[in-house]
Amino acid sequence: MVEDYDAWFEKNRALLLEDFFTFLRFPSISTDPAYTNDLLACKDWLVAYMEKSGLNTEVWETSGHPTIFASHLEAGDAAPTLLFYGHYDVQPSAPLEKWESPPFEPEVRGHKVYARGAIDNKGQAFYTLLAIRAFLERTKNAPVNIKVLIEGEEEIGSSGLEAIAEEKKEALKADHIYIVDLDMYAEGIPGVTLGVRGVASLNVTVHNSNADLHSGTFGGIALNPARALATTLSKLWDEKGKVTVPHFYDGVKEGGLEGLDEEIDLKKESAPFEIKVFQGEGDYSLVASNWVRPTLEINGLESGYTGEGYKTIIPAEAMVKLSCRLVPGQDPEKIIEALATFLKSNLPAGIGMSFEKGHGTPAMITAPDSATVKGAIAAYERIFSAKCRRQLCGGTIPIAPKLAEICGGEIVLIGMGIPSDSIHAPNENFGLDRFKQGFLSITQLLEIFAEGGPDA
Incomplete structure (x- = not known):
């Protein structure tokens, strides 16, 4: 047949x-x-x-x-x-x-x-x-x-x-x-x-002026929004890769690998991409971190001048694209709200922030x-x-x-x-x-x- x-x-x-x-x-x-x-x-x-x-x-x-x-x-x-x-x-x-x-x-x-x-x-x-x-x-x-x-x-x-x-x-x-x-x-x-x-995504833009600034004239006195954003983003995870956003893990249950063939070697399967460093969440295995645990990732960052040569400025704004992979028990809308709240509360006072919700799927x-x-x-x-x-x-x-x-x-x-x-x-x-x-x-x-x- x-x-x-x-x-x-x-x-x-x-x-x-x-x-x-x-x-x-x-x-x-x-x-x-x-x-x-x-x-x-x-x-x-x-x-x-x-x-x-x-x-x-x-x-x-x-x-x-x-x-x-x-x-x-x-x-x-x-x-x-x-x-x-x-x-x-x-x-x-x-x-x-x-x-x-x-x-x-x-x-x-x-x-x-x-x-x-x-x-x-x-x-x-x-x-x-x-x-x-x-x-x-x-x-x-x-x-x-x-x-x-x-x-x-x-x-x-x-x-x-x-x-x-x-x-x-x-x-x-x-x-x-x-x-x-x-x-x-x-x-x-x-x-x-x-x-x-599932997935939840959002775009975040932070700003501190209405135009790019001369990095000599304003250097040392105007807070750089790219620096403010980078510092805030670094607070999203602890040193073991666990997301620090309050309520991020609400509803997430332990286990989930029962009855599955979990002996797969993800490092071996990833060999064509020559990944130098792997990191799961805390003490969870790589398979558990990929299959049954939620994640938060930076998908893109943009700020200032990135063309050939140099343009010595303090950019007016900086932008980041974030996405989360979700597991059963997590609500995409609540995750997006928790992320936005965390970022806003951790940015320096006075820095402007706007965000755009992406799509969410459980x-x-x-x-x-x-x-x-x-x-x-x-x-x-x-x-x-x-x-x-x-x-x-x-x-x-x-x-x-x-x-x-x-x-x-x-x-x-x-x-x-x-x-x-x-x-x-x-x-x-x-x-x-x-x-x-x-x-x-x-x-x-x-x-x-x-x-x-x-x-x-």
């Missing part, structure tokens, strides 16, 4: 990859309005491709970028319904000078394709669509219903889809929900992800032994000669908690990513061997439920 799908892939390989590379060429960057037309063109191409694959497709307009919903429901109400989620928007490609080839001109080097979106999430969304296409071609009248949800705002918080999700509740109902946007346990070892951390945890999870494990173990592991993810899928709330079925996060794919970084890539393994895994997932489910 796996061999039949393998043969189908190899027979059509050249055309499949040509279509995949066309998908990658759209600079569908969701965070920058300059790319709106490219993002909409990508949506149009994807809709046409899904319709050609045998799916009934519609476009859901949102307050932001459109969401694509597609279905094949000929099996009837008594048959199980599987919903697959992905996204067609991508991260910005800066810094461009770090790319070895243009980010939106896919290039195969060795056994990998390099392009923005190669793995996150165009590659994973596309192999899912190919698997559905192959399944529908091979198994006429299969006793399984299929739904596909591909949105255009995952990289900026999914606010548009979240706002219409309740309205679309009936359409989104499913027995088994698969978010195909995650990682393997390790290279060559598949994994199912049972939960993701954490999500799913049942470890549901039929949804068992189905994914069984599918992976048909493809890999390795036991499929249960894991958590330190990252965030913004729409995951909402899908878990309204779809009615169990949810699990799956995927073929590994750390060296350089997600969100220059030279993002996806091994074509894993692209094919992802395709085969989704075909087997569909076959398993067509056969009666993992417990049949």
Whole structure:
């Protein structure tokens, strides 16, 4: 059975990859309005491709970028319904000078394709669509219903889809929900992800004058806002990496690793990035610090003149972008308020401060032994000669908690990513061997439920 799908892939390989590379060429960057037309063109191409694959497709307009919903429901109400989620928007490609080839001109080097979106999430969304296409071609009248949800705002918080999700509740109902946007346990070892951390973000600007000041004329008498901000930021953590913001850990429970495969070596998995220093939270292991503990990070700092040469000024203002990864029990809104209060109370008196809230999403945890999870494990173990592991993810899928709330079925996060794919970084890539393994895994997932489910 796996061999039949393998043969189908190899027979059509050249055309499949040509279509995949066309998908990658759209600079569908969701965070920058300059790319709106490219993002909409990508949506149009994807809709046409899904319709050609045998799916009934519609476009859901949102307050932001459109969401694509597609279905094949000929099996009837008594048959199980599987919903697959992905996204067609991508991260910005800066810094461009770090790319070895243009980010939106896919290039195969060795056994990998390099392009923005190669793995996150165009590659994973596309192999899912190919698997559905192959399944529908091979198994006429299969006793399984299929739904596909591909949105255009995952990289900026999914606010548009979240706002219409309740309205679309009936359409989104499913027995088994698969978010195909995650990682393997390790290279060559598949994994199912049972939960993701939430996120809360904000931008903070501090200021002390209405214009940049001459650093000689005003040096020594005007407090530098960059210095004030840096001093305040240094108070956010203690020497062991624990966040010092009052109420930050309210609601956070101990434990959380029970039933998970926690023996993964995160230092080894991070080797391609040559990280020099690792730090978890206090005495927690790196795995616990990444999977079940919240974090606070500086994502960007900006102040004054950063061009070539020198401009001797005291800048008028300084800005920092902060984000937190949250665990169950934490409320994004309360975390943002606690951070803003802490910063304001620790800045020198008289320094002005303004802040802009970013998006907030709670954490999500799913049942470890549901039929949804068992189905994914069984599918992976048909493809890999390795036991499929249960894991958590330190990252965030913004729409995951909402899908878990309204779809009615169990949810699990799956995927073929590994750390060296350089997600969100220059030279993002996806091994074509894993692209094919992802395709085969989704075909087997569909076959398993067509056969009666993992417990049949």
